[in-house]
Amino acid sequence: MAAINRRQLLAAGAGISALAVLQACSNSPGETNTGEKKVEVFSWWSGPGEGEGLEALIANFKQNNAGVDFVNAAVAGGSGTQAKQVLGDRMRNNQPPDSYQLHAGLEAADDIKAGWLEDLSSLYEANGWKSKFPAGLIDKLSISGKIYAVPVNIHRSNLMFFSPKKLAEWGISAPAKTWTEFLAQAETLKAKNVKALSVGATWTQMHLLENVLLGELGTEKYNGLWDGKTDWKGANVVAALDVFKKVLDVSVVGTDDWQPTIDKVLAGTAAYNVMGDWAAGYLQGAKALKYKDGYDVVASPGSTGVYNFLADSFTLPKNAPHKTYAEAWLKLCASPEGQDLFNPKKGSVPARLDSDKSKYTDYLGWALKEWQDSKTVVVGSLVHGVVANNSWKSEIEKAYGVFFTGKDSAKFAAAVATAYAANK
Amino acid sequence: MTRLFRQLVLFGFAVFFLMPVYVLLVTAFKSPGEVDVVHMWSLPRSLSIENFTTVWPKLENGMVNSLMLAIPASLISSFLGAANGFVLAKWRFPGADIVFPVILFGMFIPYQAVIIPMSALMSDIGLKGGLDGLILLHIVYGLPITTLIFRNYYIGLSEEVIEAARVDGAGMLRTFAYIALPLGLPAFAVSMIWQFTSAWNDFLFGIIMTRTEFWPVTVALNNVAGAQTVPFNQAMASAFLASLPTLLVYLLLGRFFMRGLMAGALKG
Amino acid sequence: MSNFKRRARRWAPGLLLVSPSLVLLGVFVYGFIGWNIKISVTDWKGQLETDNYVGLFWYKQLFADETFHNDIRNLLIFTVVFIGGAVIVGLLLALLMDKGVRGENVLRSIYLFPMGISFIATAIVWRWLLNSDEGEGTTGVNDILGWIGIHSDWHKADSQWAISAIALPAGWALSGYVMALFLAGLRGIPEDLREAARVDGASEFHVYWHVVRPMMLPVFMSVLVILAHISLKTFDLIYGIAPLDPRTETPAIFMYLTAFRGYFYARGAAIATLLFFAIAAVIVPYIWYSIRKERTAR
Numbered sequence A: 001m002a003a004i005n006r007r008q009l010l011a012a013g014a015g016i017s018a019l020a021v022l023q024a025c026s027n028s029p030g031e032t033n034t035g036e037k038k039v040e041v042f043s044w045w046s047g048p049g050e051g052e053g054l055e056a057l058i059a060n061f062k063q064n065n066a067g068v069d070f071v072n073a074a075v076a077g078g079s080g081t082q083a084k085q086v087l088g089d090r091m092r093n094n095q096p097p098d099s100y101q102l103h104a105g106l107e108a109a110d111d112i113k114a115g116w117l118e119d120l121s122s123l124y125e126a127n128g129w130k131s132k133f134p135a136g137l138i139d140k141l142s143i144s145g146k147i148y149a150v151p152v153n154i155h156r157s158n159l160m161f162f163s164p165k166k167l168a169e170w171g172i173s174a175p176a177k178t179w180t181e182f183l184a185q186a187e188t189l190k191a192k193n194v195k196a197l198s199v200g201a202t203w204t205q206m207h208l209l210e211n212v213l214l215g216e217l218g219t220e221k222y223n224g225l226w227d228g229k230t231d232w233k234g235a236n237v238v239a240a241l242d243v244f245k246k247v248l249d250v251s252v253v254g255t256d257d258w259q260p261t262i263d264k265v266l267a268g269t270a271a272y273n274v275m276g277d278w279a280a281g282y283l284q285g286a287k288a289l290k291y292k293d294g295y296d297v298v299a300s301p302g303s304t305g306v307y308n309f310l311a312d313s314f315t316l317p318k319n320a321p322h323k324t325y326a327e328a329w330l331k332l333c334a335s336p337e338g339q340d341l342f343n344p345k346k347g348s349v350p351a352r353l354d355s356d357k358s359k360y361t362d363y364l365g366w367a368l369k370e371w372q373d374s375k376t377v378v379v380g381s382l383v384h385g386v387v388a389n390n391s392w393k394s395e396i397e398k399a400y401g402v403f404f405t406g407k408d409s410a411k412f413a414a415a416v417a418t419a420y421a422a423n424k
Numbered sequence B: 001m002t003r004l005f006r007q008l009v010l011f012g013f014a015v016f017f018l019m020p021v022y023v024l025l026v027t028a029f030k031s032p033g034e035v036d037v038v039h040m041w042s043l044p045r046s047l048s049i050e051n052f053t054t055v056w057p058k059l060e061n062g063m064v065n066s067l068m069l070a071i072p073a074s075l076i077s078s079f080l081g082a083a084n085g086f087v088l089a090k091w092r093f094p095g096a097d098i099v100f101p102v103i104l105f106g107m108f109i110p111y112q113a114v115i116i117p118m119s120a121l122m123s124d125i126g127l128k129g130g131l132d133g134l135i136l137l138h139i140v141y142g143l144p145i146t147t148l149i150f151r152n153y154y155i156g157l158s159e160e161v162i163e164a165a166r167v168d169g170a171g172m173l174r175t176f177a178y179i180a181l182p183l184g185l186p187a188f189a190v191s192m193i194w195q196f197t198s199a200w201n202d203f204l205f206g207i208i209m210t211r212t213e214f215w216p217v218t219v220a221l222n223n224v225a226g227a228q229t230v231p232f233n234q235a236m237a238s239a240f241l242a243s244l245p246t247l248l249v250y251l252l253l254g255r256f257f258m259r260g261l262m263a264g265a266l267k268g
Numbered sequence C: 001m002s003n004f005k006r007r008a009r010r011w012a013p014g015l016l017l018v019s020p021s022l023v024l025l026g027v028f029v030y031g032f033i034g035w036n037i038k039i040s041v042t043d044w045k046g047q048l049e050t051d052n053y054v055g056l057f058w059y060k061q062l063f064a065d066e067t068f069h070n071d072i073r074n075l076l077i078f079t080v081v082f083i084g085g086a087v088i089v090g091l092l093l094a095l096l097m098d099k100g101v102r103g104e105n106v107l108r109s110i111y112l113f114p115m116g117i118s119f120i121a122t123a124i125v126w127r128w129l130l131n132s133d134e135g136e137g138t139t140g141v142n143d144i145l146g147w148i149g150i151h152s153d154w155h156k157a158d159s160q161w162a163i164s165a166i167a168l169p170a171g172w173a174l175s176g177y178v179m180a181l182f183l184a185g186l187r188g189i190p191e192d193l194r195e196a197a198r199v200d201g202a203s204e205f206h207v208y209w210h211v212v213r214p215m216m217l218p219v220f221m222s223v224l225v226i227l228a229h230i231s232l233k234t235f236d237l238i239y240g241i242a243p244l245d246p247r248t249e250t251p252a253i254f255m256y257l258t259a260f261r262g263y264f265y266a267r268g269a270a271i272a273t274l275l276f277f278a279i280a281a282v283i284v285p286y287i288w289y290s291i292r293k294e295r296t297a298r
Helices: A002-023 A050-064 A078-092 A106-113 A121-127 A135-140 A164-169 A179-191 A202-227 A235-249 A258-267 A278-284 A323-334 A336-346 A362-372 A390-406 A409-422 B002-028 B050-090 B096-108 B111-124 B131-155 B159-167 B172-183 B185-201 B204-209 B217-225 B232-257 B263-267 C002-040 C057-063 C066-098 C104-116 C119-129 C141-148 C159-188 C191-199 C204-215 C217-233 C236-241 C251-261 C265-297
Strands: A038-043 A069-074 A099-103 A149-156 A159-162 A195-199 A251-253 A270-275 A296-299 A306-315 A377-380
Touching: A038 A078, A038 A323, A050 A069, A050 A323, A050 A336, A078 A099, A078 B111, A078 B204, A078 C251, A099 A106, A099 A323, A106 A390, A121 A323, A135 A306, A135 A377, A149 A323, A149 A336, A149 A362, A159 A164, A159 A258, A159 A278, A179 A195, A179 A202, A179 A235, A179 A270, A195 A202, A195 A235, A195 A258, A202 A235, A202 A270, A202 A306, A202 A377, A202 A390, A235 A251, A235 A409, A258 A270, A258 A278, A270 A278, A278 A362, A306 A323, A306 A362, A323 A336, A390 A409, A390 C066, A390 C251, B002 B232, B002 C066, B002 C104, B002 C119, B002 C159, B050 B096, B050 B131, B050 B172, B050 B185, B050 B217, B050 B232, B050 C002, B096 B131, B096 C002, B096 C217, B096 C265, B111 B131, B111 B204, B111 C002, B111 C251, B111 C265, B131 B185, B131 B204, B131 C002, B131 C159, B131 C217, B159 B172, B172 B185, B172 C002, B185 B217, B185 B232, B185 C104, B185 C159, B204 B217, B217 B232, B217 C119, B232 C104, B232 C119, B232 C159, C002 C265, C057 C265, C066 C104, C066 C159, C066 C217, C066 C251, C104 C159, C119 C159, C119 C236, C159 C217, C159 C236, C191 C204, C204 C217, C217 C265, C236 C251, C251 C265
Parallel strands: A038 A069, A038 A099, A195 A251, A195 A270, A306 A377
Antiparallel strands: A099 A306, A149 A306, A159 A270, A159 A296
């Protein structure tokens, strides 16, 4: 009896095997066929908020491009770590998608150097886009005067989140405006058994680090860190790193994701959390809190009036199989309708200067105002790919690991400086 | 008395092993507002299956692909491993003791190290995009471990059984098919468990080698659970659903662990 | 000549049966190792592949690299804790189950189940469980340890403890499989042999020690080799629980980060090459020794 059952099982297995092999024999890796009505777009937007935003864009695309098969090849992974690995593989083997997502800034430098991207300057000319996006942003998407991507959204990195009710409870009248004030407030909070800040997994620590550097050094010296004008080994940078160490000392340092880390602010275990503006989407969405009531947010200490930005954009790879539809996709991404469909859902601010302001409420309303204010100074994020190329950034991460365990500021600064020279 | 003691200890271990599964399940039933690391042990307010129904459509396609990948891959590589193991253990040839470590060494390759040349090779021979290339890869990289399992299992097989077959005039293939295979069932179970799990849970090869419509379930799972903002409740629900086929396989292969399989061999 | 031919007739079919595997592995394993060695002596950095010969540049850099030393130390600690733990638990469970218990199929499936859960979910759950918050925020494993009065602060302490803590989820995932391997081995031993010993007056313990144990040597080899290869390759789990964390970084993770985040492909290939040779230096002698011992045991 048992023997028969086993044999039947094996036979069934063999049957499925045969089926699978037959079925899977259709395996050509996407031949280029410009007549084919299809477009394949690569991104890492599969999470809550961004996934829905992407779907809205796709729906609009399908409406305006009837009969075109849209393949949404999104692969999750914060900042696209997984997607980039797959993408690199496809590009190396000459199987490019029709468009793929990139962070604006030096993160794109490798792709451009490898000759993977088409120059979109003519597309910009034809559609008059140069005047519709901030000039500084277009600069970050260009290398040697050629523009390589179409920006969709803007995120802000230098934000500090807190619970207004809890701050009042602890006797803190206003959120700290400088890191010195922050450290002073930390003393007050210590007496109440509350940690001043919560920080979690390594990337969130580096996110904090870049904003401490920004707050302590000011925008000019901060910008200089990334193009060689500021000496990393100089006294002021090392002093800023020492401030960072002090900040960690008064914080609860965990290994959690950013969400459980910011939850500590809501729970009253920590007073502040420095995070990008996707946190606003989380607090208003999953946590159902009201802006200014359940949570509030200001620029991180020392960076009032500064927009530490990161931006997502789409590109046109060379030899894209369906170029016409790829360009249609880019046009949609650049249009005000497209950006206003996507950004409210994503929780970011549109890159275009002429978007419908009414769609952006609560935190986004304030963010948009700051972004479009001519007095705002825009700088780029390290952690999110704007100011450092991939090789240097990965060496910085490596040096940070040593810094975190050894706490030697001068050593970290030296390592970063050496890595910059080696990877310019 | 000792039987009861054994039962209790085993039960205790079962609780330890299930502890994280409890957290996983409990989170899978919670609503987004309820999910909280500090309260990970608390029961959900209601047992709504909403998370499960939300994620299932995202996983469906992947589950089918994964089944079509894992079943042939594990069956074929186990079979080949059995053949290799049998030969290396009981039907040896000169140099068998060298071939064994040579095959075994293949286990220690980190996949990240071979992904670039492998992808280029598979593209060149046209095996990229569908499931057949992926199945081949899992078979190839499964050979070392299945060979190891079977070879070390067959070493324990007594020589008399083989001699008896040889005296009866059976050649290698017959001995393999009629003596070694039936006696190798516990090894087969162990090999299948490993290979099925390995093929089922693989992410890297799966996503590099296949087109979107052939993505295995791990890619869908990563898309639910791996974004910058993780919907923990949905992530757990999808992880649970995605793990059910492997659980089923473990249960089904249980019969092969029965005692006394070898008993018949000597008497036979 | 014909004597050789006659003997060859006996073993030739065996060699033939094994040869497809040898060819496949020759390409997919050894061919690719060769590729890694070749790339490791070039200057390939960035997405554009470059071919310039740089000799042992990357190797020299790695030997002087503090992070790399740290990674190796982490790997050694992880391997010892992980293998030790998984073997002890797996063997214990197998021995307890050997004589048969009620609900064996269910119990066995429970122990195996952790392995079947995708690493993505395992990483999230264990990141939560290994949480080290204090006071009101105490949760996870510390919640339970709190009943006995212990609180684990693994990530405030040094590397040793951090990397050992990660061995816990790894052991949780693999112990069930180790149990299955041992159980299959135990069940593969003919009952007659054990009976014969019992008839001769041996106690149960003697039966295990003198009859069962020698026959388990091959299984033990399987277990050690399998656990060792997992330990070396473990990437997804550690990366999922604590990405970029220096206290839990291993060479496999470093290789991934440097090659696929920094695009230092040549350096990644150098790390891979070093790993291969290091493993070969350990595993090959072990297998040789084990095969020799089998012969004397039989």
